[in-house]
Amino acid sequence: MSAMQTDAAFAGLQTTETLTPSQIEARAKALRDQLSLDEKISLMHGQLSLWPGLAAMTAPGGYSSQFWVAGEVARLGIPGIRFTDGPRGVILDGGTTFPVSMARGAAWDPALEERIGDAIGREVRALGGNYFGGVCINLLRHPAWGRAQETYGEDPCHLGSLGAALTRGVQRHVMACAKHFALNSMENARFKVDVTIDPRALHEVYLPHFKRVVDDGIASVMSAYNSVNGEWCGQNRELLTGVLKTRWGFQGFVVTDFIFGMRDAGKAALAGQDVEMPFGLLVSRDLKGLVERGEVPLERVDDAALRILREQLRFGQGRNPGDYGPEIVGCEAHRRLAREAAQKSIVLLKNDGGLLPLRNVRRLAVFGRLAETPNTGDGGSSNTRPAYVVTPLEGLRAALGDRIELAHDDGADLERAAAEARGADAALVVVGYTHADEGEYIPSDIFADFLPSFPSPEAKHAAFAQGILGGAMDTGMPLGGDRERLSLSPRDEALIEAVCSANPRTIVAVMAGSAVIMEAWANRAQAILMLWYPGQEGGHALADVITGQVNPSGKLPCTFPARHEDLPFFDRRATKIAYDLWHGYRKLERDGAAPAFPFGFGLSYTTFSYAGLKLARDELRASDALEVTVEVTNAGATPGEEVVQLYVAPEGSKVERAPKELKAFARVALSPGETRVVRLSVPAADLAYFNAATSGWVVEPINYAAIVGRHAADPDALRARFRVI
Numbered sequence: 229m230s231a232m233q234t235d236a237a238f239a240g241l242q243t244t245e246t247l248t249p250s251q252i253e254a255r256a257k258a259l260r261d262q263l264s265l266d267e268k269i270s271l272m273h274g275q276l277s278l279w280p281g282l283a284a285m286t287a288p289g290g291y292s293s294q295f296w297v298a299g300e301v302a303r304l305g306i307p308g309i310r311f312t313d314g315p316r317g318v319i320l321d322g323g324t325t326f327p328v329s330m331a332r333g334a335a336w337d338p339a340l341e342e343r344i345g346d347a348i349g350r351e352v353r354a355l356g357g358n359y360f361g362g363v364c365i366n367l368l369r370h371p372a373w374g375r376a377q378e379t380y381g382e383d384p385c386h387l388g389s390l391g392a393a394l395t396r397g398v399q400r401h402v403m404a405c406a407k408h409f410a411l412n413s414m415e416n417a418r419f420k421v422d423v424t425i426d427p428r429a430l431h432e433v434y435l436p437h438f439k440r441v442v443d444d445g446i447a448s449v450m451s452a453y454n455s456v457n458g459e460w461c462g463q464n465r466e467l468l469t470g471v472l473k474t475r476w477g478f479q480g481f482v483v484t485d486f487i488f489g490m491r492d493a494g495k496a497a498l499a500g501q502d503v504e505m506p507f508g509l510l511v512s513r514d515l516k517g518l519v520e521r522g523e524v525p526l527e528r529v530d531d532a533a534l535r536i537l538r539e540q541l542r543f544g545q546g547r548n549p550g551d552y553g554p555e556i557v558g559c560e561a562h563r564r565l566a567r568e569a570a571q572k573s574i575v576l577l578k579n580d581g582g583l584l585p586l587r588n589v590r591r592l593a594v595f596g597r598l599a600e601t602p603n604t605g606d607g608g609s610s611n612t613r614p615a616y617v618v619t620p621l622e623g624l625r626a627a628l629g630d631r632i633e634l635a636h637d638d639g640a641d642l643e644r645a646a647a648e649a650r651g652a653d654a655a656l657v658v659v660g661y662t663h664a665d666e667g668e669y670i671p672s673d674i675f676a677d678f679l680p681s682f683p684s685p686e687a688k689h690a691a692f693a694q695g696i697l698g699g700a701m702d703t704g705m706p707l708g709g710d711r712e713r714l715s716l717s718p719r720d721e722a723l724i725e726a727v728c729s730a731n732p733r734t735i736v737a738v739m740a741g742s743a744v745i746m747e748a749w750a751n752r753a754q755a756i757l758m759l760w761y762p763g764q765e766g767g768h769a770l771a772d773v774i775t776g777q778v779n780p781s782g783k784l785p786c787t788f789p790a791r792h793e794d795l796p797f798f799d800r801r802a803t804k805i806a807y808d809l810w811h812g813y814r815k816l817e818r819d820g821a822a823p824a825f826p827f828g829f830g831l832s833y834t835t836f837s838y839a840g841l842k843l844a845r846d847e848l849r850a851s852d853a854l855e856v857t858v859e860v861t862n863a864g865a866t867p868g869e870e871v872v873q874l875y876v877a878p879e880g881s882k883v884e885r886a887p888k889e890l891k892a893f894a895r896v897a898l899s900p901g902e903t904r905v906v907r908l909s910v911p912a913a914d915l916a917y918f919n920a921a922t923s924g925w926v927v928e929p930i931n932y933a934a935i936v937g938r939h940a941a942d943p944d945a946l947r948a949r950f951r952v953i
Contacts, residue, residue: 242544271537309403309540318612327570332344336783370795377606391441396444408451410435411425431918450489462491482502584773598660605761656774737758786812862900877932932951
């Protein structure tokens with residue numbers, strides 16, 4: 229695709245001049261006022277109708293073979309929104325596949341995430357799109373969630389920092405969409421479940437990260453499938469208008485999740501829904517009549533149209549189309565970035581006796597089918613199509629060359645694997661999940677539930693419809709869904725046991741989208757690495773870490789429990805569920821339960837020491853900021869990177885609160901022997917709790933503890949007390 233062809237991204241709205249916000253607003257209003265009612269409504273739904281759209285989407289590779297367009301008005305040069313998905317990279321052919329978001333969450337590196345966003349935004353624009361749907365920031369409430377890999381972790385501060393960074397990077401080039409608003413953290417039941425939640429838990433735990441990306445200027449927000457407190461998110465006025473557009477002042481547009489994200493066009497429009505995606509269904513059928521009968525005010529349609537046009541004008545200006553040639557897509561610089569991200573995301577969980585990095589090894593035996601299988605994550609809407617994927621085995625072969633003899637066994641025969649392990653100087657077992665175990669889930673009967681609400685198909689489409697109803701829909705989306713277990717499969721655990729018994733110098737590398745319970749075998753392995761789904765360069769990154777070319781620096785973005793009983797209730801078939809303040813490290817600390825590996829934990833090939841914790845002041849007003857400095861030293865002999873984490877604990881609060889909460893973090897690179905002063909800042913407003921009675925935030929005038937350490941359960945963390953007056 230040539231640079232000239234990328235003009236399709238913004239078509240007649242594109243200009244290289246930089247417009248002021250007032251100029252954008254004036255042009256958007258002028259453009260809207262030239263539209264007929266039919267054209268305004270056409271902005272509010274996908275371009276394709278149901279059956280042609282489904283035929284396109286269900287063709288092999290269909291979802292990732294095109295942009296999904298809404299609101300194109302050719303006579304005025306309005307290109308419409310041209311959507312493609314993510315979040316591990318643009319899903320179109322040849323796009324760079326980065327590690328999944330959970331892996332990038334383990335990097336704890338907003339600057340890196342912004343660079344990844346920049347690369348993704350460039351590729352979307354180069355391919356002819358203007359709208360990226362991959363800022364997934366739903367909070368990980370429970371590690372069984374099938375799409376946990378698509379978000380960054382369990383903590384709203386951490387989520388918000390990384391989501392905002394990705395947004396900033398993408399939006400240097402195209403519009404970004406944050407999803408799924410809100411409380412979407414179950415997969416199998418997402419079309420049916422009603423989540424009940426009180427205002428404190430909603431505003432303190434499940435919404436702050438969405439507000440963070442709104443404050444950073446995100447163009448769009450996608451509503452979720454599930455209902456909240458008895459109303460579907462796609463037509464939930466309290467969420468879409470009360471919170472998003474009124475309380476937060478969001479100026480962008482809201483889109484539904486795809487196909488089934490809207491149940492009633494009138495209720496959705498009145499609630500603040502702006503675009504039904506990706507097809508013309510309920511809005512195209514019902515909205516004009518609702519407006520003509522006065523059931524939906526014309527002003528609501530005008531508001532939606534203005535929001536959609538405003539964002540297209542905002543992102544169509546100030547950029548040179550010549551900067552987006554086809555050579556950008558999957559380019560070498562982006563592949564290097566994918567490798568860097570994979571390196572920084574790998575978490576070293578155990579390294580007894582300093583087995584890693586490998587030294588004095590002449591023969592390395594590698595086990596497991598995943599060692600030679602491309603495994604980049606979910607096969608659903610986030611599935612990417614890179615030019616290649618470097619497997620762990622390929623990465624090791626490239627790194628080791630002829631220096632170390634490398635053997636591989638798929639582990640199917642445990643006696644054979646044990647014999648192979650006994651003959652090696654060290655062993656590496658690569659195990660974990662794939663898209664068949666966790667990921668997006670579309671139930672086979674989904675159309676039976678929704679078709680009665682949609683336009684009746686013509687007779688010639690009846691056979692096609694029945695094929696879908698019978699579960700024959702071929703979307704290329706394997707039915708992964710929520711996990712059935714939190715441990716590895718019995719086959720994987722048996723392989724680990726066999727290899728560890730035969731060779732005590734065994735490394736276990738785990739691929740998965742979130743936490744894995746490892747208690748059955750963790751004490752047998754000498755070293756454990758968490759790889760997540762590491763992207764197209766993951767095999768090289770693993771080899772870089774194992775050989776010591778790279779010092780591992782990843783930190784867990786979610787708690788790894790020792791027992792599933794320590795986690796919140798989770799039923800993947802639930803139609804009703806209650807969410808509260810308690811999950812992850814907050815819940816475990818409240819309950820006195822020890823994690824297997826705590827939130828924020830990760831080892832290194834060097835050691836770091838903390839000293840000299842200081843507060844700029846020990847009394848703050850609610851309008852002030854907590855300013856913290858701490859000296860961090862690399863006390864070892866290897867260059868390394870540390871993630872300094874600041875938690876705050878309220879003392880004597882009059883409401884139930886978490887024992888402590890993450891409030892800031894910083895990644896710092898240090899040479900051997902180097903000391904650096906790390907500065908962290910937290911607005912005192914971020915210490916507030918939400919008062920449901922007044923619908924406002926309260927910064928309590930009490931004592932607090934600032935806690936700076938390596939992870940949420942660090943026994944050596946430094947503490948300093950301060951007071952809000």
